[in-house]
Amino acid sequence: MEEEKETLKSRKVITIGIVSELTGLSVRRIRYYEERKLIFPERTKQGSRKFSFSDVEALMDIANKIEDGVQTHEIRREMARRERGLTDREVRDQMLKGQLRAHFGETRS
Amino acid sequence: MEEEKETLKSRKVITIGIVSELTGLSVRRIRYYEERKLIFPERTKQGSRKFSFSDVEALMDIANKIEDGVQTHEIRREMARRERGLTDREVRDQMLKGQLRAHFGETRS
DNA sequence: CGTGTAAGGAATTCTGACACG
DNA sequence: CGTGTAAGGAATTCTGACACG
Numbered sequence: 497m498e499e500e501k502e503t504l505k506s507r508k509v510i511t512i513g514i515v516s517e518l519t520g521l522s523v524r525r526i527r528y529y530e531e532r533k534l535i536f537p538e539r540t541k542q543g544s545r546k547f548s549f550s551d552v553e554a555l556m557d558i559a560n561k562i563e564d565g566v567q568t569h570e571i572r573r574e575m576a577r578r579e580r581g582l583t584d585r586e587v588r589d590q591m592l593k594g595q596l597r598a599h600f601g602e603t604r605s
Numbered sequence: 606m607e608e609e610k611e612t613l614k615s616r617k618v619i620t621i622g623i624v625s626e627l628t629g630l631s632v633r634r635i636r637y638y639e640e641r642k643l644i645f646p647e648r649t650k651q652g653s654r655k656f657s658f659s660d661v662e663a664l665m666d667i668a669n670k671i672e673d674g675v676q677t678h679e680i681r682r683e684m685a686r687r688e689r690g691l692t693d694r695e696v697r698d699q700m701l702k703g704q705l706r707a708h709f710g711e712t713r714s
Numbered sequence: 715c716g717t718g719t720a721a722g723g724a725a726t727t728c729t730g731a732c733a734c735g
Numbered sequence: 736c737g738t739g740t741a742a743g744g745a746a747t748t749c750t751g752a753c754a755c756g
Contacts, residue, residue, distance in 0.1 A: 504613040504658055509623050513747065514655065518618070523748080524717055532716095542725055544748055546623065549613050567715070622726065632727085633738055641737095651746055653727055676736070 508538040508546040515547045519555045526555065532568040534558055534575070570594040617647040617655040624656045628664045635664065641677040643667055643684070679703045 500506070516523050529535050530545070535554055537545040561571050574594070577587055609615070625632050638644050639654070644663055646654040670680050683703070686696055 507658075509619045509627065511620050511623070511747080514618050514620070514649070517649075522717075524719085527749090528716070540623070540626075540725095542748090543750095544725085549616075562716080569715090620726080631738075633740085636728090637737070649746095651727090652729095653746085671737080678736090 505549045508548045508551070510547045510549070510552070512537075512545050512547070515552055515555065518552050519559065521555060521559055525559075529555065529558055529568065532572060534568060534571055564595060565599065566594050614658045617657045617660075619656045619658070619661070621646075621654050621656070624661055624664065627661050628668065630664060630668055634668075638664065638667055638677065641681060643677060643680055673704060674708065675703050679706075 510518075512523050512526055515521075515526060519526070526535075527545075530537060535547070535551050535558075537547045537551060540546060558568075558571055562568070574587065574591055577590060582590075619627075621632050621635055624630075624635060628635070635644075636654075639646060644656070644660050644667075646656045646660060649655060667677075667680055671677070683696065683700055686699060691699075
């Protein structure tokens with residue numbers, strides 16, 4: 497049984513408009529990153545997205561990687577690797593490869 | 606110069622609808638407590654209120670006192686006393702008096 | 715692939731006011 | 736005094752789609 501304790505940082509209480517102001521990202525981009533499974537906001541009864549401070553942090557990291565040319569697909573993989581418990585060393589190594597691919601403009605990744 | 610550092614708890618990022626869900630208080634009551642100077646939400650550019658987790662906590666305390674028959678005016682005073690740096694002992698003493706007034710249904714307070 | 719935009723609808727929020735008590 | 740409600744308007748959010756590249 498996995499118990500996740502609710503912290504101030506993990507509670508989903510921020511609407512997308514405020515997240516947009518906090519991160520500087522457009523609402524469109526935030527929705528897109530959710531679509532690509534990079535963030536997982538909750539929903540209000542009506543259906544509006546609710547984010548946490550952790551999500552805000554994650555979004556800023558994502559934005560930086562996107563700027564570096566890393567594709568959402570790659571970012572998604574990095575997350576998966578971390579979840580599997582790889583060491584920081586291994587993850588950094590994988591990330592470096594991603595960066596190199598980005599810089600050399602590889603067609604397929 | 607008073608410097609206030611922004612913590613996760615003090616950042617104003619929650620809209621009134623979510624605060625309502627979090628506290629169980631009606632939107633009307635939350636707005637009223639602001640009117641009575643018990644809470645101080647910030648505003649978005651457009652004018653919507655933004656609350657912090659601290660505000661949410663404060664609202665729950667306020668709600669409890671209201672249930673006990675304490676008037677907003679009294680609650681406001683308790684806050685003022687705390688801001689002035691009274692000891693917990695003194696504040697508790699003052700609060701007790703307020704409770705008593707409430708229980709005995711005093712006309713003027 | 716990543717992101718902007720126009721489209722149409724539904725729900726939110728705001729203020730000032732009237733009601734009741 | 737504390738809180739509900741109807742009123743009218745403005746801004747938000749949602750989804751699916753078309754555009755560009």
